[in-house]
Amino acid sequence: MPRFRCLILGLLILCGLAAGSEYVLRYHLDLAAPKIGLNSQYFGWTTCDHSFLAAPVNQTITYTIKPGVSNELHFGSSGFRQSATKGNSTAPETICLGDERVLAPEIKHQQTFVALWSQMSGSSSGGVADETVHNGGMPLGCPLLWQIQLDERIIPHHPRRVVCFIGRQSLQNDFNIRRSVVFDEDGQIVACKHPGIKAENRKSTQAGQKNPLEEYALLRLGFPFICKLFLNDTPQSDPLRTAGPLVTKIEGSREFLQLSLHPLLNIAERCRAVNIEFVVVYLPDQSEVMDREGNQIHGNISADHREVVSEYLMAAGVPFIDLTSLLQSDPQVSNAFLNQSDHFSVVGHQMIADLLIRSFNHTLAAKPMGNRVTN
DSSP states (O other): OHHHHHHHHHHHHHHHHHHHHHHHHHHOHHHHHHHHTOOOTTTTOEEOSSSSEEOOOSEEEEEEEETTEEEEEEEOTTSOEEOTTOOSOSOOSEEEEEOHHHHOTTSOGGGSHHHHHHHHHHHHTTOOSSOOEEEEEOTTOOHHHHHHHIIIIIGGGOOSEEEEEEOHHHHHHHHHHHTTEEEOTTSOEEEEOOHHHHHHHHHHHTTTSOOHHHHOHHHHHHHHHHHHHHHSOOOOOOGGGGSOGGGGTSTTHHHHHHHHHHHHHHHHHHHHHTTOEEEEEEOOOHHHHSOOTTOHHHHHHHHHHHHHHHHHHHHTTOOEEEOHHHHHTSTTGGGSBOTTSSSBOHHHHHHHHHHHHHHHHTTGGGSGGGGOOOO
C-alpha cells in the first residue's frame, strides 16, 4: 500500500510538472527558451509572403548561447542590429549585408566587426560616435535575398556605400531560397513567399485535425531540447534546411555558383543608378583560412570556389575584395573563429574590422589587388 501511494503521488507530481511546463512554454516561451538553451528559428525574423523574411523592427531578441547564458540582439527602426543605447537616427554611411556570420548573434554588438568598423571610421575622421556603418546581417543571407529586399530595406536609406559579404554558405542559402522564388519570362522576380506561410495556411484550413506535436508546446519543444541535451544537436524543422551541403559538390556546381552570384550584378546596377558605391567582400570560413594536414583536396575546392567568384565579378566590373590571404597572414588567425564553427570570435571580428579599414582606406576594391585569389 505505501508503494502504491508513492506511485500515485509520483504520477501527480509528474502531471503537475507537465502541466506547469506546458503553460510556461505556451504563454511565456520568450522567457523560458533561454533557460533551456533554445532559440527562435530566425533570430527574430518572421516569415513573409512577399520578401521571404521580415526583419524585427524596434525589437530586442534574446539569443541563447547556452542554457543560462544569453545575448540581447537589439534591432532598430530599419531592422538593422544596433547597440541598445543608440537608434538608427542618422543616415547610414555604409550598410553591410551578410548572413548569420555578419549578424554575429553570439557576441555583443559593440564587438562585431561592423560596430568596430564604424567606431574606427568615426575616430579616424574625428567624427561623432553615431553608428555610420549598419549591420544588415540576417539568417539565410545571400545575394538573391538582398536583391529581393533592396528596394524595401536598403535604397530608401540612401547610404553612400553598400557592402555585400559573401562566402561559401551563400551558395547553400541561395539554393534554399531560390525554390520559393517565382520568376517571369524575363527572369525578373515576381514573388517570394516563405514556404512557412503555406504551412500556416494549411493549418488554418485544417483546424479540426491538429497534430499533437504542433498543438502542445511541451512536445514540440521538448524533443529538440532532449536532442540538444544528449546529442548536442537540434533537429531542423525549417522546411528550407532539408537540403544538405552537397549542393557545392554536385556536377555543374560552377553554374550553380554563377547563378547564385548573378543577383550581385543586379544590385550593383541598381546601386549605380542612385549613386551608391557597391562592393563585394569575400569572408572565408575556418577551413579556408586554417591550414590542416591531409586536407589538400578541400583546399583546392575552396580556392576554385573563390576563383570562380573573382573571375565572375571582375568580368562584370563589380569591385571585389577577398580577405582570405589577408587573414591567413595574420599571426592571430588561429584565434579568429569560435570552436567548431565558421562564425568569427571576438578576436576574429577585430581582425576583420582592421582589414576592412585598411582595405577601404587604400581603395583595394578598385584595384587588381582587391580581386586577388590565393590558395
